[in-house]
Amino acid sequence: MIAALVPLVSALALGAEGAGQPSVSDVVFEHVTDSRVIEIQSPFSKDVLLEWHLPSWPVQIAGHTVDLGPTKHVVFMWLSGLVLILFAWLAMRARGKSLVPKGIANVIEMVVLFVRDEIALKTMDEHTAEAYMPYLLTAFFFIVFSAGVGLFPWTATSVGNLAVTGTLALLTFVLMQFAGLSHQGLGYFVHLVPSGVPILLWPLMFVIELLGMFTKTFALCIRLFANMIAGHIVIFFVLGLIFLIGSPLVAVASVPFAVGLYLLEIIIILIQAYIFTMLSALFIGMSAHAH
Amino acid sequence: MLSVIFAADLMAVQPGLVLWTVVTFVVLLVVLSKVAWKPILHLVEEREKTIHGAIEGARKDREAASALLEEQRALLATARKDSAEAVRKALADAEVARQDLVAKSRKEAEDLLARARQQIEEDKAKAQAELRGVVVDLAIEVAAKVLGDHLADATRQRALYEQYVNDLPRERRAG
Amino acid sequence: MWNLALAYFGAGIGSGLCVIGGAAGIGRLTAAAMEAMGRQPSAAGDIRGGMLITAAMIEGVAFFGVVVCLLLTFKSA
Structure with missing residues (x-):
């Protein structure tokens, strides 16, 4: 076991460059970067x-x-967007005007109801929830579809890019500020600090809350990015073990493991889409209602 | 070290990508809102309203039915009470009538009895009077036969006997 | 070369520590949440939602640490 790990570690650390052959880590990073x-x-x-x-x-x-x-990620983002629009269009066509959904309309409606009842209505009041539902739904489906497209061979995960997740988090940040200002006016900045804080601590708390606003957004961006890319990197490295160790026997262990990770990725995509949407709704709701 | 260059790329943020993400996201937001979210949310709301209405209607129907049932039950109870009352009243009336009849017949019977008794009394009195007359005449005759014309003044003697009979004790007379 | 090795060493150890911290936090959180769900199955939905959000927060902090370690490897190269 140790003997098997030694070449792996040295290959990872030094890039194992020899005779123009790209190392395993080169191949892996080439797949996940733009x-x-x-x-x-x-x-x-x-x-x-x-x-x-x-x-x-x-x-x-x-x-x-x-x-x-x-770039590669832009192209696959467009592709996932087109797939999403096609999916929604087919679902709506299958459904028509009937009150009872059928076919794939069931799937989309289940998610819509979930986002409305479990995410929007639990974090905001009814009126605000109605206003921000389109954003939350679009964010949820955008993440699911762009990460889902990335699970197919020869594609790239556009949401596994810091610029894309950063933009999503930025949109949430903009909506947080918009919700705060439109619901509370300039009092929004006063209400950043929870009531009941001693007057001496107020300036300190204000700075902390102001910083917290940015760290929340930053965490939103990093969390999505890292989750989306970590699975891909691990799957590639698990498969790369075959080439690092140089024995086809490793495939017996690493291929089933990679398949398991692949299935785990599907769950992670759904959970991360839920968490991103949930936290966005939570932050927007917290800005909209004074606390 | 190629991999390190790629890895550094991994953490890079290209402004072009940010712009394209914003554009793509906003286009998706607009298109999907129009194609899917608005109609779905509208239909869901409508369906919820329909279901709510149906449930409300069923509840109202059930309430109406139970109210109707209650009313029927009350009506039935009233009818039952009325009929019982009527029967009871009829029975009471019959009882009163019977008692009236009985009383009347008893009174008639008593009247009849009384009248009969009176008649008997009258007849008895008449018979006594007649008997008394006969007894007096008989006594005079007997006395005349015994004395033989000793008694000239018959009328005076008759008065004497009559007084004697009348002076008899009353009890004996009544018995 | 020695400095480079130290940087890689620090990044590796650091990311490992971050993962330990995150795993410990999420483990404790999940244990408590499961126990709560067992005690009160009717509130399982709410508890699961809260659990996921808090797990995401802990995970976010752990990722911060990992990202810092990652940056360390890039800077050292």
């Missing part, structure tokens, strides 16, 4: 069946050059 190339590799050889170089659109914004060219 890039300008989408390539479909043959499952049986090292041949690349299809290689698509994405265009680069440099744009000057406020003195900085921003590349607006779509």
